[in-house]
Amino acid sequence: MYPNLYFALLDLFGIDLPFLKLVNSFGFFVAMAFLVGGYIISIEFSRLTTLGVFKPNHTEVIIGKPATIFEIASQAIIGYLFGWKFLYLAINAGTLFNGSSLPQSHLFSSEGSVLLGVLLASILGGLKWWEAKKHELPEPKLEKTTVFPKEHVGGILTTAAIGGILGAKLFHLIEYPEQFVAFFKTPSLNAFLGGLTIYGGLIVGGLSVYFYSRHYGLKFLNVADSSAPALMLGYGIGRLGCQISGDGDWGIANPKPQPDWLSWLPEWTWSYNFPNNVNGVGRFISDSDPWSVYPGYGTCLDIAVYPTSLYETILSVLLFIILWKLRTRFKTAGLIFATYLMMNGLERFFIEKIRVNTTFDLLGITMTQAELISTALFIGGATLFYVLRRREVNI
Numbered sequence: 001m002y003p004n005l006y007f008a009l010l011d012l013f014g015i016d017l018p019f020l021k022l023v024n025s026f027g028f029f030v031a032m033a034f035l036v037g038g039y040i041i042s043i044e045f046s047r048l049t050t051l052g053v054f055k056p057n058h059t060e061v062i063i064g065k066p067a068t069i070f071e072i073a074s075q076a077i078i079g080y081l082f083g084w085k086f087l088y089l090a091i092n093a094g095t096l097f098n099g100s101s102l103p104q105s106h107l108f109s110s111e112g113s114v115l116l117g118v119l120l121a122s123i124l125g126g127l128k129w130w131e132a133k134k135h136e137l138p139e140p141k142l143e144k145t146t147v148f149p150k151e152h153v154g155g156i157l158t159t160a161a162i163g164g165i166l167g168a169k170l171f172h173l174i175e176y177p178e179q180f181v182a183f184f185k186t187p188s189l190n191a192f193l194g195g196l197t198i199y200g201g202l203i204v205g206g207l208s209v210y211f212y213s214r215h216y217g218l219k220f221l222n223v224a225d226s227s228a229p230a231l232m233l234g235y236g237i238g239r240l241g242c243q244i245s246g247d248g249d250w251g252i253a254n255p256k257p258q259p260d261w262l263s264w265l266p267e268w269t270w271s272y273n274f275p276n277n278v279n280g281v282g283r284f285i286s287d288s289d290p291w292s293v294y295p296g297y298g299t300c301l302d303i304a305v306y307p308t309s310l311y312e313t314i315l316s317v318l319l320f321i322i323l324w325k326l327r328t329r330f331k332t333a334g335l336i337f338a339t340y341l342m343m344n345g346l347e348r349f350f351i352e353k354i355r356v357n358t359t360f361d362l363l364g365i366t367m368t369q370a371e372l373i374s375t376a377l378f379i380g381g382a383t384l385f386y387v388l389r390r391r392e393v394n395i
Contacts, residue, residue: 003025004245018097022107041153064136067133084113084114088113170200225327228337249309250309272305276299
């Protein structure tokens with residue numbers, strides 16, 4: 001496993017770029033999930049615009065204005081933060097990340113370069129002023145402009161990301177209340193970013209997109225249909241990040257030998273010890289183990305477990321292909337999204353049977369939070385599908 005991109009590139013290609021120790025493997029794949037998802041949604045928005053489902057909006061903007069102090073200052077502040085912290089860490093990564101301490105300890109510290117911060121702040125602030133100056137008019141004027149539906153993809157992704165991260169953290173703290181108490185006793189950015197629950201992100205992120213769609217006059221069921229294949233594939237890409245980083249989303253112990261009918265697959269696809277997992281869980285890797293030790297990590301699970309994140313990635317890709325094929329066959333808005341909810345619910349419910357998770361009792365039934373939510377998603381998706389098909393028949 002590769003806890004960050006540095007060890008991945010070094011091991012696979014022999015490329016030694018110390019500043020990549022800052023790029024957590026899971027975070028990288030989450031970013032890739034958003035980029036790929038945004039591309040897929042933009043394709044669907046363009047297709048539905050051509051079909052007349054989505055229509056462009058018209059708005060008025062003032063052009064020819066000089067840049068305001070606030071606009072220049074906000075760009076300068078962003079530039080200062082990036083220069084002071086990230087540029088400083090990138091330039092000095094070879095020495096700062098040379099020991100056994102994790103790069104995050106430097107990221108969430110007061111270390112930085114004021115000089116680099118001021119330099120980048122001046123550059124970004126100056127560029128903002130210069131860009132506005134190029135288009136400045138003697139007398140600013142009001143102009144009508146057309147906003148195409150595809151242009152909302154960035155806003156939808158931003159809304160989903162903010163709502164999704166907050167929801168994922170909230171649901172994780174509900175599932176693990178001891179971490180909720182610990183977080184408020186010693187709050188930190190590192191503690192906030194650690195531990196996320198996918199269904200919390202899906203629910204709160206989905207609600208955020210709903211309100212965004214209503215605000216801009218976009219038909220939510222069509223937005224949901226356009227997002228469904230992207231959500232499925234994005235989930236698979238995110239789970240690939242879980243698998244590669246070893247972030248704890250693995251299965252239960254699997255000491256059984258690999259079946260003969262799966263002998264054509266690598267053994268780690270059946271059971272794996274997740275060496276150098278990003279959570280630092282398990283025993284220390286010994287000389288008798290077949291894995292290298294990465295500085296700052298170097299632990300592995302005592303007993304091999306099911307690599308459930310890998311299974312979910314494979315299932316998500318297959319389900320994405322099905323949704324992608326169905327998207328042009330279903331004509332009623334909401335059917336694709338309803339199908340996604342059912343697929344998502346089924347996939348997660350059954351994978352929970354071999355995953356490690358906190359359980360609770362509900363009406364005498366022992367289940368996990370994910371099992372409860374996945375059941376609700378399947379029932380909700382099936383109900384929505386039935387109602388929409390009935391409406392389709394009655395029209």
